[in-house]
Amino acid sequence: MISIKQVHKKFGQLHVLKGIDLEISEREVVVIIGPSGSGKSTLLRCINYLEEPTDGQITVDGIPLTGESSINAVRAEVGMVFQRFNLFPHMTVLQNIMLAPMKVRNLRQAEAEEAALALLQKVGLSDKANAYPEQLSGGQQQRVAIARALAMKPKVMLFDEPTSALDPEMIKEVLDVMKTLANEGMTMAVVTHEMGFAREVGDRVIFMDEGRIVEVGTPEQIFSAAREERTRAFLSKIL
Ligand code: ADP
Ligand code: MG
DSSP, rough: EEEEEEEEEETEEEEEEEEEEEOTTTOOEEEOOOTSSSSSHHHHHHTSSSOOOEEEEEEEEEEEOOOHHHHHHHHEEEEEEEESOOTTTTOHHHHHHHHHHHHHHOHHHHHHHHHHHHHHHHOOOOOOOOGGGSSHHHHHHHHHHHHHHHHTTTEEEEEEETTTSSOHHHHHHOOOOOOOOHHHHEEEEEEEOOOHEEEEEEESSEETTTTTTEEEEHHHHHHOOOSSSSHHHHHHHOO
């Protein structure tokens, strides 16, 4: 579903991604961990073409990411959820979810609304359709953000530390929605330090450091028998 070959990203002199190779299969859930500044967000942003790689090649569902023409195609296929929920504050929950499908996929109002209500039910927020974001808790806003991304019917979902900005008691409700998605077969790349989630849901864990993939393995292998000293050192700090 996602193929990343020798991807480099530089911001000016700063060499942030230094030759990333990664294949993610359909229905696979890949959890990406690593220290702050190691390039995790930049990698996700390249997969969504929010950033253009300086070198290398990425394809998503067979679509090569190059130039303007691929942007719309890939944005429709790849949903992204950020640490901050980025909901439109002046729109209701329902309007937030309906906006992109109506603008980009040309859905009619009634169709978009029906789909949005179904998604709200999926994330457990049917009763909040007409609320405004500021009336919701952080966990509820993040679930709306997930529903909004799903409204475009993406083939891949990228999550960049989706629970890092949440109070502890709200983390589970967001992780539960993500688990459901994974169990339904969504292809996912998730940057998170929620190791319980990684163990339970992740097919593979990827450890990044200084712009490189240092180690890849099953959650079991990475968490209990990491081969690389750098991986062990990182895990000893967060576990
Ligand atoms: P992580 O998500 O692993 O914490 P990031 O991918 O956000 O790491 O950042 C990796 C490095 O790239 C950091 O040094 C960061 O400051 C730098 N960086 C990220 N985005 C930009 C940008 N748009 N311009 C300049 N530097 C950036
Ligand atoms: Mg980041």
